[in-house]
Amino acid sequence: MDYLILSEYIQLSFAVCRIGIYVCFRALCCKGPPPPRPEYDLVCIGLTGSGKTSLLSQLCSERPENIVSTTGFSIKAVPFQNAILNIKELGGTDNIRKYWSRxxxxxxxxxxxxxxxxxxxxxxxxxxxxxxxxxxxxxCTLPFLILANHQDKPAxxxxxxxxxxxxxxxxxxxxxxxxxxxxLDDMEAVKDSFSLLINLLEERDFEPSRM
Incomplete structure (x- = not known):
């Protein structure tokens, strides 16, 4: 009788081990790709000298010496942990601002x-x-992120x-x-501001009128 009990105990132990190994294998090797991040198309506007290009370039980890002020328009894909922002930046000179709405x-x-x-x-x-x-x-119905830039300046x-x-x-x-x-001295605060904007964009995705 003791032999049968011991035999059943050994078989049960082996079964538990096999289940544990299978679970670990699934977790390590069969996790699969993460779900795709949502993408949002945004427009970035502001006068020349406001710092649009520098802020976006820093978010994209571009080298400062490669930053050139936008004269027409440029598009940058800015990655965040929970979304990708495709940002269309428009130049801010007098002769370009009249075409922004296009x-x-x-x-x-x-x-x-x-x-x-x-x-x-x-x-x-x-x-x-x-x-x-x-x-x-x-x-007029879209979320707005308004950035008061150059807060590091005395004026x-x-x-x-x-x-x-x-x-x-x-x-x-x-x-x-x-x-x-x-x-530009506090890019973490800039990223936090963009995270708040992403929250607003996600909220719009779940509004009944958008379903």
Whole structure:
């Protein structure tokens, strides 16, 4: 009788070992590829000198000496852990801004970069361009990430000053928008701002009207 009990115990032990080995094998060798990250098409606008190109190039880990200011438009695929952002950056000179709207079609979100240390005249122009974008038929329902760049400069205006000057509370009421300070000296904060934008984009994916 003891022999039978011992034999059954040995067989059970072998069975448990085989199951354990199979589970480990599946975990190590048969995991399969990770699910694809969602991709979003965004448009990035702002005046010349606001720092759009430098911020996007840093996010793509490009070398600083290879950064050239965008005169027409450029497209960058910026990878994040939970999404890939295909960002169409538009030049910010006077003769290009009037054509911005031609590149809005197909956008799922907007990045607006402003120089928080700019002159009063440039800040007024940036305000007018942001107001125009917020009210444009192809952009008005999209999530906006507004980056107050160059916060490392002594003349930089605070977020509260910019929010008040740009009249964001009354103008963007009911819209999905984020206003964040940033500079090239703190790219982690820039990445955090983009993560918030990705959250807004994901929320739109699950809205009933989009299903």
């Amino acid at each position: 590149y809005y079609q197909g956008s799922q979100g907007v990045i607006f970069v402003l120089d928080s240390a700019s002159s009063e005249d440039d800040l007024e122009t940036a305000r007018n361009e942001l107001h125009s974008a917020l009210q444009h038929p192809q952009l 930089a205006r605070s977020i509260q000053e910019i929010k008040k000057y740009f009249e964001l509370e009354p103008l963007a009421r009911g819209k999905h928008w984020i206003l964040k300070p940033c500079s």
